[in-house]
Amino acid sequence: MSWFKKIKERAKQQLLPPPQKKDTPNGVWTRCPACKEMLSIIDLEQNWHVCPNCNYHFRVGSEVYFNLLFDNGKYEELFDDLESIDFLGFVDRKPYSLRIEEAKRKTGLKEAIRVATGNIGRNKMVVAAMDFDFIGGSMGSVVGEKFARAAEYALEHKIPLIAIPKSGGARMMESAFSLMQMAKTSAILTKLSEAGIPYWVILTDPTTGGVTASFAMLGDVHIAEPGALIGFAGPRVIEQTIRKKLPPGFQRSEFLLDHGLVDFIVPRHKLKDTIIRLYKFYKY
Amino acid sequence: MPTYLEFERPIEELETQLQHMLQQKERGENIPDEEIEKIKKEIIKKRKEIYENLTPWERVLLSRHPDRPQALYYLNTMCDDWLELHGDRMGHDDPAIVGGFGLLGKKTVMFIGQQKGTNTKERQYRNFGMANPEGYRKALRLMKLAEKYGKPVVTLVDTPGAFPGMEAEERGQAEAIARNLFEMARLRVPILVIIIGEGASGGALGIGVGDRILMMENTWFSVISPESCSSILWRDWDHKKEAAEALKLTPQYLYNYKIIDDIIKEPVGGAHVDPEKAAKILRREILKHLKELEEIPIDKLLAKRLEKYRRIGVYKEGDKVISSF
Numbered sequence A: 001m002s003w004f005k006k007i008k009e010r011a012k013q014q015l016l017p018p019p020q021k022k023d024t025p026n027g028v029w030t031r032c033p034a035c036k037e038m039l040s041i042i043d044l045e046q047n048w049h050v051c052p053n054c055n056y057h058f059r060v061g062s063e064v065y066f067n068l069l070f071d072n073g074k075y076e077e078l079f080d081d082l083e084s085i086d087f088l089g090f091v092d093r094k095p096y097s098l099r100i101e102e103a104k105r106k107t108g109l110k111e112a113i114r115v116a117t118g119n120i121g122r123n124k125m126v127v128a129a130m131d132f133d134f135i136g137g138s139m140g141s142v143v144g145e146k147f148a149r150a151a152e153y154a155l156e157h158k159i160p161l162i163a164i165p166k167s168g169g170a171r172m173m174e175s176a177f178s179l180m181q182m183a184k185t186s187a188i189l190t191k192l193s194e195a196g197i198p199y200w201v202i203l204t205d206p207t208t209g210g211v212t213a214s215f216a217m218l219g220d221v222h223i224a225e226p227g228a229l230i231g232f233a234g235p236r237v238i239e240q241t242i243r244k245k246l247p248p249g250f251q252r253s254e255f256l257l258d259h260g261l262v263d264f265i266v267p268r269h270k271l272k273d274t275i276i277r278l279y280k281f282y283k284y
Numbered sequence B: 001m002p003t004y005l006e007f008e009r010p011i012e013e014l015e016t017q018l019q020h021m022l023q024q025k026e027r028g029e030n031i032p033d034e035e036i037e038k039i040k041k042e043i044i045k046k047r048k049e050i051y052e053n054l055t056p057w058e059r060v061l062l063s064r065h066p067d068r069p070q071a072l073y074y075l076n077t078m079c080d081d082w083l084e085l086h087g088d089r090m091g092h093d094d095p096a097i098v099g100g101f102g103l104l105g106k107k108t109v110m111f112i113g114q115q116k117g118t119n120t121k122e123r124q125y126r127n128f129g130m131a132n133p134e135g136y137r138k139a140l141r142l143m144k145l146a147e148k149y150g151k152p153v154v155t156l157v158d159t160p161g162a163f164p165g166m167e168a169e170e171r172g173q174a175e176a177i178a179r180n181l182f183e184m185a186r187l188r189v190p191i192l193v194i195i196i197g198e199g200a201s202g203g204a205l206g207i208g209v210g211d212r213i214l215m216m217e218n219t220w221f222s223v224i225s226p227e228s229c230s231s232i233l234w235r236d237w238d239h240k241k242e243a244a245e246a247l248k249l250t251p252q253y254l255y256n257y258k259i260i261d262d263i264i265k266e267p268v269g270g271a272h273v274d275p276e277k278a279a280k281i282l283r284r285e286i287l288k289h290l291k292e293l294e295e296i297p298i299d300k301l302l303a304k305r306l307e308k309y310r311r312i313g314v315y316k317e318g319d320k321v322i323s324s325f
Helices: A003-014 A041-046 A062-069 A096-107 A141-157 A172-195 A235-242 A253-258 A268-283 B006-026 B033-052 B056-063 B071-078 B120-125 B133-149 B166-170 B173-186 B201-205 B226-234 B240-246 B251-256 B275-294 B298-311
Strands: A029-031 A038-040 A076-078 A113-120 A123-130 A161-164 A199-203 A221-224 B081-084 B097-104 B107-114 B153-159 B191-200 B212-216 B220-222 B262-264 B314-317 B320-323
Touching: A029 A041, A038 A041, A062 A113, A062 A123, A062 A161, A062 A268, A076 A141, A096 A172, A113 A141, A113 A268, A123 A141, A123 A268, A141 A161, A141 A172, A141 B314, A172 A199, A172 B173, A172 B201, A172 B220, A172 B226, A172 B298, A199 A268, A221 A253, A221 A268, A235 B166, B006 B033, B006 B056, B056 B191, B056 B220, B056 B226, B056 B240, B071 B097, B071 B107, B071 B153, B071 B275, B097 B133, B097 B275, B107 B133, B107 B275, B133 B153, B133 B173, B153 B201, B173 B201, B173 B298, B191 B201, B191 B275, B212 B251, B212 B275, B220 B251, B226 B240, B251 B262, B262 B275
Parallel strands: A123 A161, A161 A199, A199 A221, B107 B153, B153 B191, B191 B212, B191 B220, B212 B262
Antiparallel strands: A029 A038, A076 A113, A113 A123, B081 B097, B097 B107, B314 B320
16 A cells, blocks of 8 residues: 555545535545546645646536636625426436435535626626536526526626536436426527627536537637537447447547637636636627 | 337237238128128227327337338428428538428428438438438528528427437537527527427427427427436436336426427327328418417517527525426
8 A cells, every 4th residue: 555545544534624515536635537646635726626747627616617717716606596396206216306405415506507796807797607516517497597597697787608517418307397408598698699798618527418519519709628528429328329439539628629619728727817818809 | 011019919919800801801701891890990999098098108119110100201291392402501411300391382381300211221321310410500501591581490300319429529419409409599480399209309409499399199308218318317228118207208298397389189099000191180280380470470479489498497496486387
C-alpha cells in the first residue's frame, strides 16, 4: 500500500466533513482519472476542479459555475421552490418518489437544474446550470419549467440567458411529460430569438440525450469545456448499434468542434472572460 | 398470408376454420351458409373482445405489426395526388423520412412522415424508419416550403427512434432534432401531428411538434421504448411489459393527460385488418382538424401553440401542486 493511501484513509477517519455539494470525491487527496496524479483537494478547488498537471476537467455542479461566473461569487437564486413529484406513480426497481428523496438527501439539491441571476463583468445575466448528481441530470417537468422561467426572466429584464447543461437525457419516470419538456424548452427560445435576447450555451461533461436534442444545441454561440462528452446517443448505445468500438475522442468537445457543432473550446478558468467578451460583442 | 401476433391466436384458429369450410364448400361439399355466417360473426366478436382489452405491451406489438400500413401506403391511398420531394440540399437524402405535396380534394397539404419499410429490402433501405440528421433537415426544408406556400403541414410519425449511429453524431443528430423543435414551434402555418405507429422519443418529436397531436388507436408515444427503458431502469431486457405499463404510453393515457388532442379509431382488429378503411378514416380526420385549425388566425394559432407547450408539466411549487392535466 502506498503511503498516500494510508494518509488518505487516516485523513478520512479524522478530518473534514464531506464538501456540501458532492462535486468532488471526499477526502484531502484525490487521483486525477486522466493522468493518475495525486492531487490535493484544496489545490484542485482553487483551480476550479481542473487538474493542474494535465488540464483534465473534473465534473462539477451548478455551485462551482455560479461561483466561477458571477462577480465575487454573488448571485440570487430563482425559482428554487419548484420540486418534482411522482405524479404517474412510476415504479421500476424502486419508486420514483423514493428516487427523488434519495437524490435530495444525497446532493442537498432540490432538482437537477438551478437558476441564478447576478452580475457577470458588472452586467446582469441569468444562468441556468444543471447538476448531474441529481438523478443523472435528467430533464423532467421541473427542469423544463425552471428553464422556461429562466428564459422568461431574461426576456423580461432584457438580459442574456446562459445555459450550462449537464445531463444524461430526459427523465424516464415522467414519461411523455419529460419528452414534452424538449419541445417546451425549445419553444420558449423562439421568444428570445424574436426579442433579440442573447442565449449562450456552455456545454459540459456529460451532455447527452433529450437535453442535447433540445435547448443545449440551440445557443447563439456554443462554448464547450475541453474533453466533455456531448452527443445525442450515449457511446454504449452507439457501440451496441454498430457493433464496433468507438474511436478515442468520439463525441468529445474537440470532435464536435471538428464537425462544426460548437464554436470554440474554452478551459474552465477562461469561461467568465469569454462570456464577458461575448457580451461586449453583443452590446457595442 | 396474414401475420398473427401471440394474442391474436384465437382469431387465427377461427380464421383457419373458416378457410377450411370455404374450401370444402368450393369442392362441392354440403356446408350450410348459417355455419359460415356463424363463424364469421364469431371472428368479429372475438376480435372486439381481444382488442378492447389490450395491455399496453400488446398495443406496442400491434403498432409494429408487420402488416400495419405505413406512411407511404396512406399517402398513396388517401391522396388524390401525391408528389414526393427529396433531399436536404446539404448533401444528403434520407429514405427514413419521406415528404412532399399531397392533395386531398382541393386541399394541398405538405406531408412528412417516417417510413420503416414493408419488406426486408425496403426496411434496410429505410433504416427501419430511424432517421439520420439529414432526414430531419429534409423535413425542415419541406416545412419551410409549406410556410412559403401557406400550406398546412401534416406529419405521420412512425419510428423506433432517431438513428444512434456514428455518422449521425458527426452530422449533428441532436442539433438537427433541436432545430426542428425550435422551428416547428414558430412555423407560420398549421401543423397537425399524427402518430400512426411507433412514437419513440426525440426521433418522433423531431417531426412531432404542432398545434394538435393525434394518435391512432394502436400506437404508442413515449420518451423511450419499453425495451430500452427496461434495460436502463431494470438493467435487463426482461421487463419490457412492466416498462410499457409504467410509461403510460398508450393513446388513452396520453389523452387523459392532455398531451394529445384526439384518438383516431382504427378498423376493429387494427389498421392492418382493413388498411383501405384506415386510410379513409385518416383522410377524414385530417380534413376535419385542418379545417378547424385554418379557421384560427395565424398569430393566434402561434400564440396557442406556444402556450400549449409552455404549460406541459406537473410539479410542486411550495405547497402547491401545479399540473397541466
